[in-house]
Amino acid sequence: MVEFDDTFRRQLHELFVWRRDVRRFRVDPLPDGAVERLIETACLSPSVGLSQPWRFVVIDDAARRRAVIDDFRACNADALACYSGERAARYAVLKLSGLEQAPGHVAVFADKASEIGHGLGRATMPETTEYSVVAAITAMWLAARAEGIGLGWVSILSPDRIHGILDVPASWKFIAYLCIGYPEAECDQPELERAKWEDRRNPDEFTLRR
Numbered sequence: 001m002v003e004f005d006d007t008f009r010r011q012l013h014e015l016f017v018w019r020r021d022v023r024r025f026r027v028d029p030l031p032d033g034a035v036e037r038l039i040e041t042a043c044l045s046p047s048v049g050l051s052q053p054w055r056f057v058v059i060d061d062a063a064r065r066r067a068v069i070d071d072f073r074a075c076n077a078d079a080l081a082c083y084s085g086e087r088a089a090r091y092a093v094l095k096l097s098g099l100e101q102a103p104g105h106v107a108v109f110a111d112k113a114s115e116i117g118h119g120l121g122r123a124t125m126p127e128t129t130e131y132s133v134v135a136a137i138t139a140m141w142l143a144a145r146a147e148g149i150g151l152g153w154v155s156i157l158s159p160d161r162i163h164g165i166l167d168v169p170a171s172w173k174f175i176a177y178l179c180i181g182y183p184e185a186e187c188d189q190p191e192l193e194r195a196k197w198e199d200r201r202n203p204d205e206f207t208l209r210r
């Protein structure tokens with residue numbers, strides 16, 4: 001039986017407070033095995049029916065990385081074109097990926113065709129497959145921060161193009177592209193809040209009682 005004391009609970013809370021989506025990375029390489037260790041921790045996550053639908057692709061190939069960066073640039077330009085006026089000006093100066101600097105690139109997919117778990121829990125809610133993968137990414141995010149490693153989630157990408165670039169099975173649904181590396185700086189405030197894009201709201205705003 002493992003018990004967690006007040007000191008641990010306080011530190012765990014600090015981990016939640018200081019976890020950040022990181023876009024500004026130092027170029028220093030990650031130690032050998034760091035990415036594999038994060039993937040191992042992610043695989044301890046809950047999954048519907050114990051289906052373990054997460055699939056990780058570690059991208060080392062320079063040409064594939066370059067193709068992902070090109071896709072990000074195209075998608076980000078399209079995203080900028082959806083805004084106008086002051087919002088567009090604010091969007092234009094945001095840094096929304098650390099793809100160029102991050103030493104680690106990991107794409108995460110949900111295997112929609114896997115029979116692991118025998119369909120338990122998915123009959124009425126097939127989307128629980130994707131939810132399980134997101135739960136694993138969250139664990140990875142926190143585990144990384146606990147080691148002083150930053151993780152940035154990039155979604156300004158075209159799933160079809162990412163599929164082609166990475167040449168993965170058709171049944172794998174693209175969930176996330178993760179940049180992993182040492183952050184340039186630590187902060188307890190989201191970068192989008194510091195950039196005055198959006199504020200973190202009071203949890204009461206998101207809670208109903210019935």
Ligand SMILES: Cc1cc2c(cc1C)N(C[C@H](O)[C@H](O)[C@H](O)COP(=O)(O)O)c1[nH]c(=O)[nH]c(=O)c1N2
Nearest residue numbers: 019020021023095096097153154155156190191192
């Ligand atoms: C599903 C999903 C997708 C994205 C993100 C997050 C999640 C959960 N976030 C990071 C997001 O902007 C960030 O989490 C919030 O701004 C809050 O900041 P902290 O994570 O608390 O630092 C993110 N950030 C970014 O710069 N480019 C991106 O494409 C995305 N995409």
